[in-house]
Amino acid sequence: MKKTGAQIVAECLLEQGVDTAFGYPGGNVINLYDALFEYSDRIKHILTAHEQGAAHAADGYARTTGKTGVVFATSGPGATNLVTGLANAFMDSIPVVAITGNVTSSQLGRDTFQEIDIFGVTMPVTKHNFIVKNVKDLAKVLRKAFYIAASGRPGPVLVDILKDVFIATTDFETEKPKTIEPYTEKVREEDIDECVSMIEMSKRPMIMAGGGIILSNASKELYEFVKKVDSPVTQTIMGLGSFPADDPYYTGLTGMHGSKASALAVNNCDLLIAIGARFSDRVISSAAHFAKRAKIVHIDVDAAEINKNIKTHHSIVGDAKYVLEKLNSKLSPRKHTEWVNEVLEWKKQYPHIEGAENVVSPQYVIETVHDLVGDDAIIATDVGQHQIWTAQCYPFKKPRTFVTSGGLGTMGFGLGAAIGSQIGNPDKRVVLFTGDGSFHMNLNELVTANMNGLPIVIIVMNNHVLGMVRQWQKLFFDKRFSQTTLDRKTDYVKLSEAFGGVGYVIDKKEDVKPVLKKALECKVPVVIDCRIDRDVNVLPMVPSGRPIDEQVTSLD
Numbered sequence: 009m010k011k012t013g014a015q016i017v018a019e020c021l022l023e024q025g026v027d028t029a030f031g032y033p034g035g036n037v038i039n040l041y042d043a044l045f046e047y048s049d050r051i052k053h054i055l056t057a058h059e060q061g062a063a064h065a066a067d068g069y070a071r072t073t074g075k076t077g078v079v080f081a082t083s084g085p086g087a088t089n090l091v092t093g094l095a096n097a098f099m100d101s102i103p104v105v106a107i108t109g110n111v112t113s114s115q116l117g118r119d120t121f122q123e124i125d126i127f128g129v130t131m132p133v134t135k136h137n138f139i140v141k142n143v144k145d146l147a148k149v150l151r152k153a154f155y156i157a158a159s160g161r162p163g164p165v166l167v168d169i170l171k172d173v174f175i176a177t178t179d180f181e182t183e184k185p186k187t188i189e190p191y192t193e194k195v196r197e198e199d200i201d202e203c204v205s206m207i208e209m210s211k212r213p214m215i216m217a218g219g220g221i222i223l224s225n226a227s228k229e230l231y232e233f234v235k236k237v238d239s240p241v242t243q244t245i246m247g248l249g250s251f252p253a254d255d256p257y258y259t260g261l262t263g264m265h266g267s268k269a270s271a272l273a274v275n276n277c278d279l280l281i282a283i284g285a286r287f288s289d290r291v292i293s294s295a296a297h298f299a300k301r302a303k304i305v306h307i308d309v310d311a312a313e314i315n316k317n318i319k320t321h322h323s324i325v326g327d328a329k330y331v332l333e334k335l336n337s338k339l340s341p342r343k344h345t346e347w348v349n350e351v352l353e354w355k356k357q358y359p360h361i362e363g364a365e366n367v368v369s370p371q372y373v374i375e376t377v378h379d380l381v382g383d384d385a386i387i388a389t390d391v392g393q394h395q396i397w398t399a400q401c402y403p404f405k406k407p408r409t410f411v412t413s414g415g416l417g418t419m420g421f422g423l424g425a426a427i428g429s430q431i432g433n434p435d436k437r438v439v440l441f442t443g444d445g446s447f448h449m450n451l452n453e454l455v456t457a458n459m460n461g462l463p464i465v466i467i468v469m470n471n472h473v474l475g476m477v478r479q480w481q482k483l484f485f486d487k488r489f490s491q492t493t494l495d496r497k498t499d500y501v502k503l504s505e506a507f508g509g510v511g512y513v514i515d516k517k518e519d520v521k522p523v524l525k526k527a528l529e530c531k532v533p534v535v536i537d538c539r540i541d542r543d544v545n546v547l548p549m550v551p552s553g554r555p556i557d558e559q560v561t562s563l564d
């Protein structure tokens with residue numbers, strides 16, 4: 009049947025099971041938006057305030073639903089506004105398909121109004137990208153884009169489509185999407201056996217779970233593996249929720265702001281098994297000192313990650329779920345009582361650093377939120393101290409309940425991501441912890457949350473400073489607080505009301521629970537101005553490049 013390019017885009021989305029997309033219209037996607045009008049009963053379009061917000065929303069939607077997020081933008085500034093969002097998804101391996109319009113073929117290369125080589129611009133921040141100049145290629149390219157975004161190591165894919173391609177017509181037949189099989193090609197029986205025998209020889213094993221566990225839906229298999237190996241387990245920030253935080257084997261977060269127990273366990277184990285983790289600098293700090301008494305086994309879907317940041321002794325390239333299933337089937341249960349007890353003792357000896365009593369401590373606020381919303385809620389964050397406090401003390405128990413910008417560290421990610429999470433999970437509670445700096449970057453998206461009646465609870469951890477940078481200035485720059493004191497005059501209650509929502513203030517400890525309870529009863533977005541002390545630090549912390557067990561535990 010003959011269809012226009014614009015209709016083909018919509019048909020291909022339906023084919024891929026897409027029922028929700030985020031975006032913002034403009035001249036070079038006007039034909040696409042015109043076609044979407046006809047599909048509005050099957051494809052829900054969420055109009056954001058800004059394309060960056062749309063990209064973060066598509067990203068949050070993908071993280072929490074396990075589906076591919078979709079975002080549309082027009083050419084030029086619309087497309088460039090997506091760049092941070094795409095880079096963010098790229099760094100955290102999140103499947104997103106971005107569809108942008110461009111000028112017509114006859115205008116291409118003439119610095120036409122709103123012309124930008126978005127294909128070139130996004131090359132380093134996408135897993136793959138395409139430019140479509142002929143309508144006959146469109147369906148094939150879109151199908152490929154969805155396949156690439158979600159297969160192997162997921163990531164964002166951009167499809168740039170010339171305006172005349174949206175208008176031109178061609179024959180179109182629906183096709184069943186290619187099933188995405190887990191990546192298993194490189195997993196050899198000998199590799200599994202080698203890993204099993206390394207585990208059998210180990211007396212002090214340690215497991216490090218990364219975001220790859222969540223992406224491959226391997227939490228159940230990880231749980232079985234941990235119990236079988238009888239090993240303590242730590243998680244990277246991207247791995248949070250892949251293993252239940254209340255399990256006795258869990259030693260807490262790893263890395264720069266990780267727990268002391270995790271750092272000691274990593275640096276005293278004789279076998280470190282990292283699964284779906286990429287040994288980022290935030291995790292290993294100094295490669296020379298990381299897991300220095302251990303043989304390292306790296307299990308990852310991306311062969312390019314092996315030996316990139318750390319030299320490993322053995323690796324298995326493949327889908328985490330599949331590899332863990334294999335390992336579990338071959339492994340007989342081990343016992344490492346003495347080692348596990350030693351690690352548990354560290355856990356007792358070095359509990360995570362609590363906030364001060366009788367003040368609105370961020371830790372208390374975060375723990376109280378958990379008490380009120382339970383284990384199924386989705387917790388999003390922005391970037392800064394509030395993000396790390398959340399990662400350290402929110403007891404995540406389930407995958408896809410923590411939404412944070414791990415790799416890129418994007419301030420302004422949180423609100424868009426929370427919106428995408430709530431749209432994708434209408435029956436779940438979504439709470440956003442943000443900082444006064446981060447929130448101001450993209451608070452325009454309050455309009456989207458309100459327009460769509462999303463009951464997101466937004467907790468601004470208001471310390472009146474760019475806390476994380478200020479903390480570094482305290483430690484490394486002799487307290488010269490250059491441009492990190494905000495003291496903004498924003499009235500968050502009025503701000504929220506201006507957008508159609510509700511606002512509350514928390515400025516003493518007794519307010520925390522009642523205000524949160526009231527906020528959770530609202531059916532509209534709520535902004536809470538949660539006033540905390542500007543001198544609360546994120547501790548422990550490891551100065552960059554130092555061994556992870558050389559933690560700073562006080563900045564005074």
Ligand SMILES: Cc1ncc(C[n+]2csc(CCOP(=O)(O)OP(=O)(O)O)c2C)c(N)n1
Nearest residue numbers: 392393394417419443444445446474475476
């Ligand atoms: C877009 C962007 N710009 C700058 C930074 C650098 N940065 C990292 S944390 C931080 C401070 C965050 O302040 P705030 O959002 O108030 O959170 P807090 O640390 O106070 O909890 C800054 C400026 C960043 N991560 N992202």
